[in-house]
Amino acid sequence: MSQAGGLDPLQAAGVHQPERVFSGSVDGGVLHQAEEHGAQEAVPAGPARELSAATADADVLLEVDDLKVHFPIRRGVLVDRTVGYVYAVDGVSLAVKRGETYGLVGESGCGKSTLGRGILRLVEPTSGSVRFDGQDIAPLQGEELRRSRRRMQMVFQDPLSSLDPRQSVQSILVEGMRAHGLADSTTAVAARLRELLDAVGLPASSLRKFPHEFSGGQRQRIGIARALTVDPELIVADEPVSALDVSVQAQVVNLLEDLQARLGLTYIVIAHDLAVVRHISDRVGVMYLGSLVEEAPSEQLYADPLHPYSRALLSAVPVPDPAVEDRRERILLTGDLPSPANPPAGCRFHTRCPWRQPTRCDTERPVLLETRPGHRVACHWADEIASGALQPRAESVDVL
Amino acid sequence: MTRTSSAATPDLFAGPGAPGSSGSRGAGPLLSVQDLHVQFRRRGVEPFDAVDGVSFDVAPGQTVGLVGESGCGKSVTSLAIMRLLAGRTTRVTGRVDFEGTDLLSLSRGEMRDRRGRDLAMIFQDPLSSLNPVVPLGVQVGEVLQRHRGMRRSAALREAADLLDQVGIPDPGRRIKEYAHQLSGGMRQRALIAMALACRPRLLIADEPTTALDVTIQAQILSLLRSLVSDHGTALIMITHDLGVVAGLCDEVNVLYAGRVVERAERHELFERPAHPYTHGLLASIPRLDAAAGERLTPIRGSVSDNIPWTHGCAFAPRCEREIDTCRQRTPELVPHDERRGDHLLRCHNSVPLDQVVAEGLAGPGHVARAGHEAAVLDRAATGPADTAGGTR
Numbered sequence: 001m002s003q004a005g006g007l008d009p010l011q012a013a014g015v016h017q018p019e020r021v022f023s024g025s026v027d028g029g030v031l032h033q034a035e036e037h038g039a040q041e042a043v044p045a046g047p048a049r050e051l052s053a054a055t056a057d058a059d060v061l062l063e064v065d066d067l068k069v070h071f072p073i074r075r076g077v078l079v080d081r082t083v084g085y086v087y088a089v090d091g092v093s094l095a096v097k098r099g100e101t102y103g104l105v106g107e108s109g110c111g112k113s114t115l116g117r118g119i120l121r122l123v124e125p126t127s128g129s130v131r132f133d134g135q136d137i138a139p140l141q142g143e144e145l146r147r148s149r150r151r152m153q154m155v156f157q158d159p160l161s162s163l164d165p166r167q168s169v170q171s172i173l174v175e176g177m178r179a180h181g182l183a184d185s186t187t188a189v190a191a192r193l194r195e196l197l198d199a200v201g202l203p204a205s206s207l208r209k210f211p212h213e214f215s216g217g218q219r220q221r222i223g224i225a226r227a228l229t230v231d232p233e234l235i236v237a238d239e240p241v242s243a244l245d246v247s248v249q250a251q252v253v254n255l256l257e258d259l260q261a262r263l264g265l266t267y268i269v270i271a272h273d274l275a276v277v278r279h280i281s282d283r284v285g286v287m288y289l290g291s292l293v294e295e296a297p298s299e300q301l302y303a304d305p306l307h308p309y310s311r312a313l314l315s316a317v318p319v320p321d322p323a324v325e326d327r328r329e330r331i332l333l334t335g336d337l338p339s340p341a342n343p344p345a346g347c348r349f350h351t352r353c354p355w356r357q358p359t360r361c362d363t364e365r366p367v368l369l370e371t372r373p374g375h376r377v378a379c380h381w382a383d384e385i386a387s388g389a390l391q392p393r394a395e396s397v398d399v400l
Numbered sequence: 401m402t403r404t405s406s407a408a409t410p411d412l413f414a415g416p417g418a419p420g421s422s423g424s425r426g427a428g429p430l431l432s433v434q435d436l437h438v439q440f441r442r443r444g445v446e447p448f449d450a451v452d453g454v455s456f457d458v459a460p461g462q463t464v465g466l467v468g469e470s471g472c473g474k475s476v477t478s479l480a481i482m483r484l485l486a487g488r489t490t491r492v493t494g495r496v497d498f499e500g501t502d503l504l505s506l507s508r509g510e511m512r513d514r515r516g517r518d519l520a521m522i523f524q525d526p527l528s529s530l531n532p533v534v535p536l537g538v539q540v541g542e543v544l545q546r547h548r549g550m551r552r553s554a555a556l557r558e559a560a561d562l563l564d565q566v567g568i569p570d571p572g573r574r575i576k577e578y579a580h581q582l583s584g585g586m587r588q589r590a591l592i593a594m595a596l597a598c599r600p601r602l603l604i605a606d607e608p609t610t611a612l613d614v615t616i617q618a619q620i621l622s623l624l625r626s627l628v629s630d631h632g633t634a635l636i637m638i639t640h641d642l643g644v645v646a647g648l649c650d651e652v653n654v655l656y657a658g659r660v661v662e663r664a665e666r667h668e669l670f671e672r673p674a675h676p677y678t679h680g681l682l683a684s685i686p687r688l689d690a691a692a693g694e695r696l697t698p699i700r701g702s703v704s705d706n707i708p709w710t711h712g713c714a715f716a717p718r719c720e721r722e723i724d725t726c727r728q729r730t731p732e733l734v735p736h737d738e739r740r741g742d743h744l745l746r747c748h749n750s751v752p753l754d755q756v757v758a759e760g761l762a763g764p765g766h767v768a769r770a771g772h773e774a775a776v777l778d779r780a781a782t783g784p785a786d787t788a789g790g791t792r
Contacts, residue, residue: 107613107614107615107616108584108613215702215703215704216702217702218702245469245470245640245702245703246469246640246642246681246684246685247469247680247681247684247698247699247702248698248699248702249684249685249698250683250684250685250686250696250697250698250699251698251700253686253696254695254696254698257695272613272614274614274688275685275686275687275688276686278686278688279686279696280686302688312615313614313615314688315618316614316615316617316618317614317643317688318617318621318641318643318644318646318647319643319646319647319687319688319689320642320643320645320646320670320682320685320687321646321670321687321689322646322647322666322667322670323667323670324646324689325643325646325647326647328647330618330622332615332618332619332622333615333618333619335569336583336585336586336616337583337613
């Protein structure tokens with residue numbers, strides 16, 4: 001499966017030892033200790049592998065190491081033959097600190113949702129490891145896996161289709177608590193439900209209602225309340241606001257931030273809206289065709305994107321200000337995302353890259369290297385592009 | 401892609417029967433919508449006014465934006481203009497003048513002759529607007545056969561040309577393919593090719609990029625922009641994305657609950673959003689060019705909290721600036737400021753400019769132009785404190 005021309009991101013991440021110049025603190029206010037979850041044991045020392053200086057010394061909650069999710073393509077009438085694989089996630093390594101919000105961005109089909117589901121084992125990873133609070137969850141089976149789910153929850157994109165239309169809100173919320181043995185006494189449950197509804201800003205009368213009786217924003221609040229019932233530490237939110245109207249989006253974004261501050265939650269937020277991701281995230285990973293191409297603290301990524309793909313993405317986001325729009329330079333990418341069943345050789349972005357060079361790009365897959373403290377990028381020419389020594393091809397820059 | 405497309409698009413309008421026949425240009429509006437009402441009726445249910453007296457003009461080469469959240473009537477307005485609403489359950493009144501002809505008074509046959517020839521529409525979801533069992537070339541060619549009387553083979557050749565002009569590579573192969581074989585961006589291009597086949601003078605784009613990724617969205621917007629600037633096509637852009645509006649539209653209409661609540665030229669609108677709803681929309685979206693960590697200010701409640709326009713202002717229950725008058729008297733759409741006659745507003749208690757500037761909604765360029773440097777300094781001084789008070 002190693003289509004990568006022998007260069008494995010695992011090796012890269014493992015071999016590369018960043019100098020510890022960077023203290024690892026991104027923002028003093030970001031790290032919240034989770035008081036409500038009881039004193040957490042210090043994270044057992046994991047493998048001596050550092051993903052990024054930003055997480056080198058920190059309290060790492062989740063560590064993903066060379067995760068691969070490949071879906072087989074099957075053909076045949078009587079015998080299912082596997083004729084190939086869709087390389088949905090192909091070697092992603094990242095670490096998320098406790099209390100942090102990690103944003104994943106990329107175009108549809110880049111594997112960001114599959115990565116989120118792979119982390120929670122809602123799809124089975126093909127290889128790689130996911131360490132949650134020091135424990136490798138990849139080999140867990142059956143009851144052990146089920147119990148580990150209490151600490152990791154998911155919020156889905158479409159709140160209506162992810163809520164059972166025939167279950168009342170109360171039933172939706174109690175189900176998870178019961179499954180994890182958290183619904184012992186009726187009075188405690190009732191108090192907990194009131195507390196949850198209050199936390200997500202829904203009236204107590206909601207309990208007897210059904211999902212169709214709510215507006216989109218309220219439904220998303222129910223989805224969030226459901227994730228919170230079992231007192232999780234990690235929430236993977238897959239496009240939590242993209243189905244909502246703009247005015248309601250802000251309500252849900254603010255709610256997610258408030259809950260994080262109160263409960264010390266750790267988030268992985270998957271979204272295609274770069275402005276939302278920038279707003280909510282402390283660190284952001286940019287995905288392209290199944291792998292991370294850049295990872296950096298949110299501000300640094302948006303102020304100084306190093307990968308050509310990140311640059312193109314950011315330049316394409318419309319800004320609600322005519323003065324900015326009028327004088328912007330856009331980097332227009334040609335064509336569409338190549339098929340993840342047949343990814344290009346070398347750098348996966350080279351078929352669309354405006355900075356493509358005649359050498360290396362189409363033969364050698366770049367590895368994710370830490371070029372600046374906390375800022376990892378997978379591009380052979382990142383330094384030359386950053387310094388301006390290499391310019392994009394003129395036809396791909398669109399000035400109004 | 402843009403370069404290739406903008407280099408190629410001139411052909412699109414060069415053929416016989418090209419529009420913009422210089423007479424119509426610059427001489428008044430191409431389309432004039434006056435007091436458009438759309439009422440949905442169902443047995444046993446109170447009739448519902450989805451569009452409640454909307455008026456606006458579109459001139460050749462002009463891009464007019466209709467902005468609002470879901471349920472504000474923007475799509476219904478466009479469907480009413482195209483006469484695509486089911487006659488049995490809807491009642492459309494008002495006037496839709498297209499070069500002096502009221503489209504609403506035409507017979508169904510006459511309207512069918514115009515649709516696709518004089519005015520065309522691009523829909524939000526390209527997959528459900530294409531026929532899944534008909535090859536693309538035939539679908540694009542159909543328009544040419546219908547309106548320009550072309551033979552099938554000639555129409556197919558022209559279809560390949562059109563696909564090429566909207567930036568679809570290898571059109572000779574693509575015309576034989578079906579919708580499911582194309583990516584989202586390609587499908588939207590195919591739809592645009594179809595809409596442009598007869599070189600319509602008015603194009604209505606209903607959320608044309610909402611289903612697409614940002615990089616593809618940039619390609620499609622760039623294509624639309626070159627259409628308007630190079631060929632004088634009039635464009636009605638329907639979207640909820642204020643960023644798209646800021647980059648594309650000349651004039652912007654903000655809709656709420658079926659009525660225009662604010663209308664202005666785009667620079668004016670983004671510099672001086674006067675309606676609390678417009679202002680609230682701008683404050684509730686995170687922006688790439690704003691300082692990080694600033695808390696978003698959402699609009700409270702949701703669209704379901706509206707009160708009927710007949711009782712006052714529909715937005716009042718969600719409005720930050722609600723006063724007693726708002727629930728007693730229906731506000732009219734009137735000029736906001738005598739000095740700027742084309743900035744129209746429907747509000748009893750509009751947002752003062754000082755507040756807009758203080759909240760930093762206007763970009764630095766705006767503020768300098770408006771002469772509010774002091775306010776900027778003020779904002780810079782208070783900014784970090786505000787941030788520290790937030791959640792992060």
